[in-house]
Amino acid sequence: MNRFVSSCAIILLFGVSGFFAEADESAEGTLSRDEIEHFERRIRPLLSEHCYECHSGRAKTLHGGLRLDSAEHLLRGGDSGAVIAREKPEESLLLQTLRYDGDIQMPPRGKLDAKVIAELSDWVRRGAPFPPSNDEADQATANQPMDLEQGRRFWSFQPVRRHDLPVVKRSEWPLRRMDWFVLSSMESAGLTPSPEADRRTLVRRLYFDVIGLPPTPEQVQAFVADDSADALERLVERLLQSPQYGEKWARLWLDMARYTDRTASWLYNSGEPHLYRDWVVNAMNSDMPYDDFVRRQLATDLMDDTGPEDLPALGFLGLSPTYWKELKLPCEIIKVIVADEWEERVDVVSRTFLGLTVACARCHDHKFDPISSEDYYALAGVFASCRQSERPTIAESLYEPVRKAKSKVESLQAELAKLKKAKPQPAEKIGELTAQIKQIQESTPHYHTPMASALVEESLHVVRAGQTAQDGTRLDYRPEPQDLPLFVRGNPNRPGPLVPRRFLTVLSQQSQPFQNGSGRLELANALTTDAAALMARVIVNRIWAAHFGRGIVTTPSDFGKQGAAPSHPELLDDLAAGFIRNGWSLRNLHREILLSATYRQSSRHDVQRESVDPANQWLSRMNRHRLDFEAWRDAMLAASGQLDLTMGGPSLDVDSPDNNRRTLYSTVHRREMATTLTIHDFPDPGQHSDMRSPTTTALQGLFALNGALPARAATLLAQRLQKECATDVERVDRAYQLLLSRAPTDAERNLGQTFVNAVSADHERKTGPWEQYLHVLLASNEFLFLDWCCERKRLHRCRFIRAWTVVVRFRISSQNRWRRRARTKPTGIQLHVWIINAVLGFDFQNVLARFCQKANQLCQCLLGWRTPAAISP
Numbered sequence: 016m017n018r019f020v021s022s023c024a025i026i027l028l029f030g031v032s033g034f035f036a037e038a039d040e041s042a043e044g045t046l047s048r049d050e051i052e053h054f055e056r057r058i059r060p061l062l063s064e065h066c067y068e069c070h071s072g073r074a075k076t077l078h079g080g081l082r083l084d085s086a087e088h089l090l091r092g093g094d095s096g097a098v099i100a101r102e103k104p105e106e107s108l109l110l111q112t113l114r115y116d117g118d119i120q121m122p123p124r125g126k127l128d129a130k131v132i133a134e135l136s137d138w139v140r141r142g143a144p145f146p147p148s149n150d151e152a153d154q155a156t157a158n159q160p161m162d163l164e165q166g167r168r169f170w171s172f173q174p175v176r177r178h179d180l181p182v183v184k185r186s187e188w189p190l191r192r193m194d195w196f197v198l199s200s201m202e203s204a205g206l207t208p209s210p211e212a213d214r215r216t217l218v219r220r221l222y223f224d225v226i227g228l229p230p231t232p233e234q235v236q237a238f239v240a241d242d243s244a245d246a247l248e249r250l251v252e253r254l255l256q257s258p259q260y261g262e263k264w265a266r267l268w269l270d271m272a273r274y275t276d277r278t279a280s281w282l283y284n285s286g287e288p289h290l291y292r293d294w295v296v297n298a299m300n301s302d303m304p305y306d307d308f309v310r311r312q313l314a315t316d317l318m319d320d321t322g323p324e325d326l327p328a329l330g331f332l333g334l335s336p337t338y339w340k341e342l343k344l345p346c347e348i349i350k351v352i353v354a355d356e357w358e359e360r361v362d363v364v365s366r367t368f369l370g371l372t373v374a375c376a377r378c379h380d381h382k383f384d385p386i387s388s389e390d391y392y393a394l395a396g397v398f399a400s401c402r403q404s405e406r407p408t409i410a411e412s413l414y415e416p417v418r419k420a421k422s423k424v425e426s427l428q429a430e431l432a433k434l435k436k437a438k439p440q441p442a443e444k445i446g447e448l449t450a451q452i453k454q455i456q457e458s459t460p461h462y463h464t465p466m467a468s469a470l471v472e473e474s475l476h477v478v479r480a481g482q483t484a485q486d487g488t489r490l491d492y493r494p495e496p497q498d499l500p501l502f503v504r505g506n507p508n509r510p511g512p513l514v515p516r517r518f519l520t521v522l523s524q525q526s527q528p529f530q531n532g533s534g535r536l537e538l539a540n541a542l543t544t545d546a547a548a549l550m551a552r553v554i555v556n557r558i559w560a561a562h563f564g565r566g567i568v569t570t571p572s573d574f575g576k577q578g579a580a581p582s583h584p585e586l587l588d589d590l591a592a593g594f595i596r597n598g599w600s601l602r603n604l605h606r607e608i609l610l611s612a613t614y615r616q617s618s619r620h621d622v623q624r625e626s627v628d629p630a631n632q633w634l635s636r637m638n639r640h641r642l643d644f645e646a647w648r649d650a651m652l653a654a655s656g657q658l659d660l661t662m663g664g665p666s667l668d669v670d671s672p673d674n675n676r677r678t679l680y681s682t683v684h685r686r687e688m689a690t691t692l693t694i695h696d697f698p699d700p701g702q703h704s705d706m707r708s709p710t711t712t713a714l715q716g717l718f719a720l721n722g723a724l725p726a727r728a729a730t731l732l733a734q735r736l737q738k739e740c741a742t743d744v745e746r747v748d749r750a751y752q753l754l755l756s757r758a759p760t761d762a763e764r765n766l767g768q769t770f771v772n773a774v775s776a777d778h779e780r781k782t783g784p785w786e787q788y789l790h791v792l793l794a795s796n797e798f799l800f801l802d803w804c805c806e807r808k809r810l811h812r813c814r815f816i817r818a819w820t821v822v823v824r825f826r827i828s829s830q831n832r833w834r835r836r837a838r839t840k841p842t843g844i845q846l847h848v849w850i851i852n853a854v855l856g857f858d859f860q861n862v863l864a865r866f867c868q869k870a871n872q873l874c875q876c877l878l879g880w881r882t883p884a885a886i887s888p
Contacts (some may be wrong), residue, residue, distance in 0.1 A: 291330025
């Protein structure tokens with residue numbers, strides 16, 4: 016029963032934070048960016064196509080007194096009452112009519128497709144979120160042409176320029192140009208900068224930020240002891256030149272490029288996706304200019320100065336999600352699936368490079384930004400004119416004999432498969448074919464040449480396989496490019512006028528149709544010329560957000576009207592202009608940030624600063640942030656001496672005990688993501704991810720306490736300490752230096768020795784005392800967070816170790832004295848409060864107070880007793 020109560024306490028504690036956050040959001044009545052985007056891309060087109068003819072302000076006759084074109088009218092309902100039942104969404108009148116379950120059946124011309132009903136049903140189940148709109152304004156502007164000149168005046172479409180440095184009071188503080196703009200905003204808000212972080216904090220911060228790995232104790236000590244004026248500059252330069260720099264920053268790009276090592280099992284793919292990942296790493300390490308980096312990923316095969324070795328760059332599009340196409344279905348259905356794939360390409364290109372949600376214009380002109388449906392189909396035509404294909408990383412003249420050899424091997428393997436099914440099997444013939452296949456493979460030069468996931472210039476046409484729809488579908492690839500018609504309401508089965516392939520009108524001085532093949536190269540050139548200012552702002556903001564935990568624009572893939580306005584517009588402008596002037600060098604951008612006084616600030620808690628600026632928008636202190644899973648896992652491997660720094664090559668299973676490589680090289684499966692990655696906020700590799708969304712869940716805590724990775728790291732680290740150190744005191748000191756980049760305090764040192772001796776005295780232990788002690792440190796907040804400098808930090812850590820001591824002794828002992836101790840049930844709950852508080856950072860008194868209230872209620876309800884006041888925070 017004690018174990019059950021403790022488990023309930025864990026669930027309560029983990030759930031309480033998310034519960035109250037959700038309640039607060041509901042109280043505000045606002046919709047998230049994802050909800051708005053989902054509605055505009057998925058729901059509004061369906062309502063417009065199937066409902067608005069009779070149930071909107073534009074209907075000639077409003078049927079049933081019901082309008083579905085605004086949130087207000089949707090909630091109001093019609094003559095038959097409310098159409099959305101928020102308490103019981105499945106019983107909503109809207110869903111009953113769509114499913115033909117009642118007397119009212121809509122639409123009257125026939126029941127909608129099951130996929131459409133499922134999409135609308137999911138929307139209703141999620142509360143039918145509907146972005147606010149001004150009906151009169153919508154009606155007034157519905158038939159008016161888009162005002163592009165007015166649209167071009169929006170801040171993100173303006174040219175970038177270097178600004179004059181602002182006047183500040185503390186002119187001695189800035190060290191780089193960016194510091195003047197930060198300090199000016201800070202002083203305008205009545206704030207002053209925080210002191211500079213101590214050198215141990217700074218070196219750990221730099222190592223994780225630049226290369227994603229912790230510094231060794233020797234590297235920390237060398238930097239602390241180096242009192243030369245340029246010590247920091249030399250450290251930053253050394254880290255930026257490290258091969259591990261490319262590995263760290265490639266992950267940021269791969270999230271946006273929805274990189275995957277494996278895709279659906281039904282897709283044939285003999286290519287090697289890791290070639291794209293390795294290309295990105297090498298591009299980062301060579302400091303490839305960002306404009307060239309972009310061009311190569313869209314059209315390296317069409318550029319004169321690149322060769323077949325650059326073809327892996329096309330993985331940005333070559334690894335795009337491909338949706339299931341059952342060709343026995345009518346081509347009208349397959350056309351919709353193919354159109355969805357083109358929409359995905361438009362979406363990822365526009366959001367990644369431009370920070371614009373162009374895909375929202377598939378069914379109608381963009382509701383907020385100056386992007387028309389014609390703009391959408393002009394870009395979609397580019398992706399409709401190229402085909403995903405595997406291509407060799409050597410010249411075609413060298414690969415042609417390989418292609419013939421592989422064709423021969425394929426036919427022999429088919430024949431071999433038939434012989435193996437025969438009964439009895441002709442062993443002699445099977446042996447001959449096997450030997451022949453091996454001989455061809457070994458004698459053909461370049462037979463095992465790596466194949467890149469790339470593109471070829473072929474347009475896709477979906478046609479009927481026969482005379483009628485019942486004959487199925489055929490996918491026809493043709494060498495010439497194609498212009499797409501404007502699909503009415505986004506439906507490819509309702510084509511409108513043809514739209515020539517071209518760039519976005521709002522970003523073009525003279526929007527000319529693309530003439531060369533698919534237009535990929537012309538699109539790439541337009542991005543880096545016509546849209547250079549916007550593209551520079553977007554990537555500068557992404558790098559800034561990665562260093563500070565918050566972007567200057569907090570919606571990194573939406574620089575449109577629905578996105579957030581920049582907190583420091585002149586700073587963003589100045590950084591983007593300097594980025595272009597310095598040759599689009601990402602390394603130079605990193606230097607500007609890392610060597611600034613803004614970056615060097617301490618993250619120490621200050622009541623006055625946090626009361627004025629709780630979100631730290633004005634950067635009067637450094638943000639403390641949690642390591643992502645890759646850095647956390649890599650740090651465990653490094654501390655325990657397991658880390659394999661071999662670069663490149665095929666991926667390995669993240670949970671394999673033999674996988675000691677950096678987490679970057681762990682397998683990403685688009686359809687069957689590893690559970691370890693899923694519970695640690697790894698992004699969905701099936702869609703563009705502009706930033707990680709950190710969560711705190713029970714599964715993460717259970718992984719930290721019981722997962723194979725931290726347990727194995729603790730065991731190997733214990734073995735390392737036994738070899739390197741002679742005494743317990745030395746081992747405790749070395750553990751702190753390896754894991755936390757500092758020496759322990761006297762209290763921490765004594766506590767460690769006490770813990771080890773206490774557990775060693777218990778002869779019934781399952782694991783060694785050092786393994787248990789090091790597991791505590793690996794699961795602690797200070798190891799998991801950068802700049803964990805809360806005043807209560809050490810108190811929590813001491814509580815955590817004391818609590819862990821009792822929990823371990825309770826679990827490993829079956830003696831009666833521990834069974835008697837188990838009857839003190841409140842202690843078990845209190846220990847879990849301490850443990851989770853230390854591991855995951857629940858150091859907010861109001862959250863703990865709410866937890867304790869719920870814990871008291873739970874214990875009283877289940878067991879009939881009250882917890883003592885000692886459980887309160």
